Amino acid sequence: MYVAVKGGERAIDNAHAWLAAERRGDAAVAELSLAQIRAQLSLAVNRVMAEGSLYDADLAALAIKQSRGDLIEAIFLIRAYRTTLPRLGASVPVETAQMAVIRRVSATFKDLPGGQVLGPTFDYTHRLLDFKLAAEGEALAAPATAAADLADVPHVTGFLNRDGLIEANPRSAAQPADLTREPMELPASRALRLQAITRGDEGFILSMAYSTQRGYGRTHAFVGELRIGMVAVEMEIPELGFAVEIGEIELTECETVNQFKGSKTEPPQFTRGYGLVFGQTERKAIAMSLVDRSLRWAELGEENSGAPAQDEEFVLMHADNIQATGFLEHIKLPHYVDFQSELELVRKLRAEVLAGTEAAE
Amino acid sequence: MTDQAYNFAYLDEQTKRMIRRAILKGVAVPGYQVPFASREMPMPYGWGTGGVQVTAACLVPEDRLKVIDQGADDTTNAVSIRKFFQRVAGVAVTEATQEATLIQTRHRIPDTSLSAGQILVYQVPIPEPLRFLEPRESETRKMHELEDYGLMHVKLYEDIARHGQIATSYAYPVKVEDRYVMDPSPIPKFDNPKLSNSPALQLFGAGREQRIYALPPFTHVVSLDFDDHPFVPSKADHACDLCDASDSYLDEVIIDDQGGRMFVCSDTDYCGGRRAAGHVGRLGEEAI
Amino acid sequence: MTMTLQNLAKDQPLLSVQGLSKSYGTRIGCADISFDLFPGEVMGIVGESGSGKSTLLSCMAGHMAPDAGRVIFDTASGPRDTVQMAEAERRRMARTDWAFVHQNPRDGLRMGVSAGGNVGERLMAVGARHYGDIRDTATDWLGRVEIAADRIDDRPRAFSGGMQQRLQIARNLVTGPRLVFMDEPTGGLDVSVQARLLDLLRGLVREMGLSAIIVTHDLAVVRLLADRLMVMKDGHVVEQGLTDQVLDDPQHAYTQLLVSSVLQV
Numbered sequence: 001m002y003v004a005v006k007g008g009e010r011a012i013d014n015a016h017a018w019l020a021a022e023r024r025g026d027a028a029v030a031e032l033s034l035a036q037i038r039a040q041l042s043l044a045v046n047r048v049m050a051e052g053s054l055y056d057a058d059l060a061a062l063a064i065k066q067s068r069g070d071l072i073e074a075i076f077l078i079r080a081y082r083t084t085l086p087r088l089g090a091s092v093p094v095e096t097a098q099m100a101v102i103r104r105v106s107a108t109f110k111d112l113p114g115g116q117v118l119g120p121t122f123d124y125t126h127r128l129l130d131f132k133l134a135a136e137g138e139a140l141a142a143p144a145t146a147a148a149d150l151a152d153v154p155h156v157t158g159f160l161n162r163d164g165l166i167e168a169n170p171r172s173a174a175q176p177a178d179l180t181r182e183p184m185e186l187p188a189s190r191a192l193r194l195q196a197i198t199r200g201d202e203g204f205i206l207s208m209a210y211s212t213q214r215g216y217g218r219t220h221a222f223v224g225e226l227r228i229g230m231v232a233v234e235m236e237i238p239e240l241g242f243a244v245e246i247g248e249i250e251l252t253e254c255e256t257v258n259q260f261k262g263s264k265t266e267p268p269q270f271t272r273g274y275g276l277v278f279g280q281t282e283r284k285a286i287a288m289s290l291v292d293r294s295l296r297w298a299e300l301g302e303e304n305s306g307a308p309a310q311d312e313e314f315v316l317m318h319a320d321n322i323q324a325t326g327f328l329e330h331i332k333l334p335h336y337v338d339f340q341s342e343l344e345l346v347r348k349l350r351a352e353v354l355a356g357t358e359a360a361e
Numbered sequence: 362m363t364d365q366a367y368n369f370a371y372l373d374e375q376t377k378r379m380i381r382r383a384i385l386k387g388v389a390v391p392g393y394q395v396p397f398a399s400r401e402m403p404m405p406y407g408w409g410t411g412g413v414q415v416t417a418a419c420l421v422p423e424d425r426l427k428v429i430d431q432g433a434d435d436t437t438n439a440v441s442i443r444k445f446f447q448r449v450a451g452v453a454v455t456e457a458t459q460e461a462t463l464i465q466t467r468h469r470i471p472d473t474s475l476s477a478g479q480i481l482v483y484q485v486p487i488p489e490p491l492r493f494l495e496p497r498e499s500e501t502r503k504m505h506e507l508e509d510y511g512l513m514h515v516k517l518y519e520d521i522a523r524h525g526q527i528a529t530s531y532a533y534p535v536k537v538e539d540r541y542v543m544d545p546s547p548i549p550k551f552d553n554p555k556l557s558n559s560p561a562l563q564l565f566g567a568g569r570e571q572r573i574y575a576l577p578p579f580t581h582v583v584s585l586d587f588d589d590h591p592f593v594p595s596k597a598d599h600a601c602d603l604c605d606a607s608d609s610y611l612d613e614v615i616i617d618d619q620g621g622r623m624f625v626c627s628d629t630d631y632c633g634g635r636r637a638a639g640h641v642g643r644l645g646e647e648a649i
Numbered sequence: 650m651t652m653t654l655q656n657l658a659k660d661q662p663l664l665s666v667q668g669l670s671k672s673y674g675t676r677i678g679c680a681d682i683s684f685d686l687f688p689g690e691v692m693g694i695v696g697e698s699g700s701g702k703s704t705l706l707s708c709m710a711g712h713m714a715p716d717a718g719r720v721i722f723d724t725a726s727g728p729r730d731t732v733q734m735a736e737a738e739r740r741r742m743a744r745t746d747w748a749f750v751h752q753n754p755r756d757g758l759r760m761g762v763s764a765g766g767n768v769g770e771r772l773m774a775v776g777a778r779h780y781g782d783i784r785d786t787a788t789d790w791l792g793r794v795e796i797a798a799d800r801i802d803d804r805p806r807a808f809s810g811g812m813q814q815r816l817q818i819a820r821n822l823v824t825g826p827r828l829v830f831m832d833e834p835t836g837g838l839d840v841s842v843q844a845r846l847l848d849l850l851r852g853l854v855r856e857m858g859l860s861a862i863i864v865t866h867d868l869a870v871v872r873l874l875a876d877r878l879m880v881m882k883d884g885h886v887v888e889q890g891l892t893d894q895v896l897d898d899p900q901h902a903y904t905q906l907l908v909s910s911v912l913q914v
Contacts, residue, residue: 083400337548345595507740
């Protein structure tokens with residue numbers, strides 16, 4: 001006697017309990033605290049904040065803990081939580097020229113006002129496993145750091161712009177569209193594209209950027225400037241009639257200086273790519289600026305070489321790892337009904353072909 | 362017991378209003394895909410986020426909710442979605458098709474006829490029927506605008522040229538009120554006739570693709586075909602081995618490793634109802 | 650040419666181009682082009698690459714928006730300026746009254762769809778819903794462009810360049826369009842293949858009484874197909890008239906140069 005599969009509810013409850021036990025792991029090992037995750041896995045926290053589109057390091061740490069370190073799962077938790085938050089208003093645009101930089105490098109000028117600041121970077125570490133870290137109780141040599149202050153650190157592109165060497169980037173008072181409040185409409189504005197890329201999957205954006213470097217939509221990018229630091233967030237308070245600071249956030253900003261455009265009548269000028277990401281996320285910010293620049297081909301009158309990174313619809317529709325992972329993994333859900341209809345169809349088609357061959361024999 | 366930390370049915374009222382506006386537009390233009398600002402939901406994209414948002418926007422505390430996946434109430438994803446709404450909306454739930462005021466479904470239309478006042482919410486993975494013929498959204502929207510559907514029939518033509526018949530067995534495209542070509546979601550084509558002239562309101566939600574569309578009650582829906590190769594809704598040529606129904610969609614179940622198999626209703630409520638009424642299939646047992 | 654003359658007698662032009670201009674920044678694409686095309690007439694437009702003939706064709710066919718000018722087509726409901734038409738209407742016209750044969754058959758064919766499906770698409774786009782009839786019509790058209798009936802289920806990828814081009818022509822003509830635009834229809838083909846295609850086109854033009862505008866740099870093509878000829882240089886029309894007249898007795902220095910630089914056919 002066949003009994004239809006029952007007990008989905010019990011199975012789910014048990015799966016959840018099992019998952020919780022797996023997450024905790026060996027109870028003899030001390031449990032991770034959110035403070036530990038936040039302090040010692042800070043780049044993971046940064047990525048979850050950036051792609052989760054929510055600047056809250058404690059929640060990101062919680063999400064990482066809950067997701068057992070699966071960062072896409074953590075980003076998913078943050079996104080789902082973010083949905084339920086009320087929207088109080090919009091800040092005024094942050095002023096990245098007024099940044100307390102901990103890192104600021106330019107690849108286009110050896111020295112520049114404000115100086116090059118190497119900061120806490122992996123760049124010149126030798127990638128050798130440091131077995132001292134395996135032992136507990138490491139002792140650190142204190143770094144010589146000047147406490148970074150909010151200060152005027154002018155943008156490299158600003159110097160170029162003064163001489164008309166780079167395309168102007170006029171300020172606009174217009175309210176940009178909000179990707180999280182309106183459906184994506186294509187073709188998208190640059191503001192909308194940047195929103196999609198900044199919360200897009202780091203791996204995807206990295207690969208897209210890399211493909212432009214290898215010739216699929218090449219834009220000859222130089223890192224004009226990469227800076228990381230805290231900026232003030234200000235909000236207009238209607239009752240007060242002016243903007244007040246409501247907090248600080250850490251940002252990574254990258255501006256690339258790209259191949260010039262020009263014609264017989266227009267003098268040549270460099271063009272720009274832009275990346276801005278929450279937290280210390282410089283790989284993402286650089287990649288973002290390359291992809292941004294690549295997507296601007298039409299506006300700059302360049303040729304569409306058919307490269308994936310030039311294809312707005314391709315990039316924007318596939319950058320979001322929460323959409324991607326959900327749809328990818330949904331194929332493990334039951335599809336009995338569809339598969340059954342395919343079974344019937346294939347059987348019928350086979351029967352017809354076999355009947356045809358027999359008749360022919 | 363409702364989780365007090367969340368608004369009724371999870372979404373905030375502003376979001377629900379936005380979704381309701383999209384639904385109303387969809388009802389006003391049957392078969393037209395209305396873009397909406399799909400929210401991130403606490404379940405993955407592709408697992409019913411569109412359906413869940415539509416359900417959340419439609420639910421009222423008096424509702425009685427039924428959730429099915431593959432026709433069954435007890436498949437894991439159906440259980441998970443039902444539990445979600447019990448937790449965040451505290452609505453009554455049921456497995457009986459006739460008792461439900463709102464049914465969220467994935468891949469099936471119940472075999473029990475729906476009635477006026479009911480809402481059937483479909484989970485839709487890819488709302489665009491032209492997507493696999495033309496990958497560009499900007500182009501497919503234009504094709505809908507211009508009723509430029511020649512390509513859709515080219516696909517059916519190619520099927521017949523290659524296989525002797527239209528080789529689409531689920532997500533079979535339909536034309537709504539002689540205007541929009543629509544994807545009915547991946548229901549088996551057996552279910553397609555039930556789309557047309559239904560007394561219930563049918564709503565389709567695609568979360569990841571940010572689209573909502575609708576069939577108001579008694580909308581005329583036609584499955585695409587050729588005059589000399591008419592649409593045939595098909596299913597396994599058996600009766601249900603448990604309840605002996607010959608008019609329901611059947612799942613095939615492998616019961617041993619000798620090639621033994623049985624066919625049972627995919628709609629568990631329909632099958633259970635028939636067995637309770639005394640119908641017995643080939644392998645069924647008399648209800649006691 | 651009797652049929653042509655007879656048709657010329659009709660006083661209503663099928664297509665009337667008036668003051669059509671298009672620039673790319675400071676560079677002129679085509680400037681202030683005007684002419685009438687009468688039913689049953691074939692107009693050739695010749696010139697070197699960069700002369701503006703392709704720009705003109707794109708503007709006429711609605712693939713590109715001109716900066717100024719009108720393209721008036723004698724629709725079923727009377728003459729209409731197609732430049733001002735809504736895109737929906739223009740697209741509908743492009744799949745019923747008009748046809749466009751691209752230089753590269755890949756631009757005009759669906760390479761992943763069988764030959765029969767390619768020919769049938771326009772029929773289905775205008776409402777044909779009988780598979781058997783669509784297939785019969787497709788088979789008939791494949792025959793008319795000298796493609797064997799047993800290739801009907803093959804994809805164009807498996808075809809030679811000449812066959813692909815003939816398939817593109819069948820796909821365009823199957824719904825009996827009233828006006829055909831052709832962009833270098835023999836370009837990119839071997840000389841012997843070109844000759845066969847030209848023969849075929851000439852037969853179809855005669856048989857169907859087609860009205861067509863053919864853009865080409867190949868004077869042999871217009872000699873064989875065109876009743877009238879326009880010669881373009883730097884975006885302007887430098888000479889126009891009956892084909893034989895222009896080719897046999899060119900007036901403009903540029904036309905003389907063009908004519909003298911090719912083999913006479």
